[in-house]
Amino acid sequence: MSALRGLHPRPLDERAVGFHCTEHDLSRSSRPLSDLVAPGIRRIAIPLPIRGLSIVNAYLVEGAHGWSLIDAGMHTAEAEQALRAGLADAGIGLEDVTRVFVTHLHPDHMGMAGTLERAGADVLMHTPEIAAARRVWSKGHEMIDASYEWFVRHGMPRDIDEGMRQAWIAMGARVDDLDHVSGVDDGESVDLGGRxxxxxxxxxxxxxxxxxxDERDGVLFSGDHVLPRITSNIGLYPSSRDDPLGDFLGALARLRDLPVKRVLPAHGDPFDDLAGRIDELLAHHAARLDATIAAVGESERDAYTIARMLFPVLRSPHEERFALAETLAHLRHLERKGRVREIDGSPAQWSVTHAAQGSVIAPAP
Ligand SMILES: [Zn+2]
Ligand SMILES: [Zn+2]
Structure with a gap:
């Protein structure tokens, strides 16, 4: 990619960016309402009103002492109908689900958790994600307002930013209110009806x-962390941890060699080769880091300009938002590696440091 440096800005990549993904979603296929994907585990395909991401999987786990659900769709009439139909396939109703685990705060995962809670289920999440969810979905929209200013600071035109803001608020309307969520800490066990x-x-x-x-059976409920056909959106926001992409790459590396035989992702089909998919994802981000350095080029550019070079096809305010946040995550990671620097301004500019010659993944001479 370094050969591109010094050329006029031009598209580096024809991929579109979607709600959670930076490649086209290939998961559209005709499939039954639910199917058995591992012993005692049924996938329920729940439709999403999101361009480029048509389905989120909820996994229904049958235990000796009850039924559990991993992730809970986004709350639309069609989604609730699909959830009820999927449960009916297993011969149960909403009120038979005793426990719901939500992998993360996004609306396609949390959406109907409140409905299940009111039907009698306990809802569980990773402890610090609960507070983050309350901030993101607060009716005061403080986090949305902060992100609005943040994106403008990084060069996004205000009219696009306003469209993004309205779309985010509309998403929030599809997330149920939750009365109580129980926290689970890193490394703690979660009992799914005896499993x-x-x-x-x-x-x-x-x-x-x-x-x-599930260490006994080698099953991984991977949420949006490892997906088979698309790459998870990794974004930098004003409230984010310091280096989300660095976090992500580290978390992938830590999962790689676990004794997993079956991966159950939230989008796309279940698959078996966890290590192989993680290697692909690590290679993808290494290439994207190189492409980001090439897009910054020899001049100073704002992040929005760089994002438009990396993601030339953007079809909605959501896609604009995810493209810019993803570009910022790559820029921040490169900054922490000493390869680019941010220059304060309005908008903020980015430039390549002298150390950034050649590939970002090449070993130092
Ligand atoms: Zn997500
Ligand atoms: Zn998702």
């Missing part, structure tokens, strides 16, 4: 995203 799993903190996609591992 033992362990929570692992996997930051990056959100600061406190978590997965569950």
């Amino acid at each position: 033992a799993t362990r929570l692992r903190w996997t930051p990056g996609h959100t600061d406190y995203h978590a997965v569950l591992i």
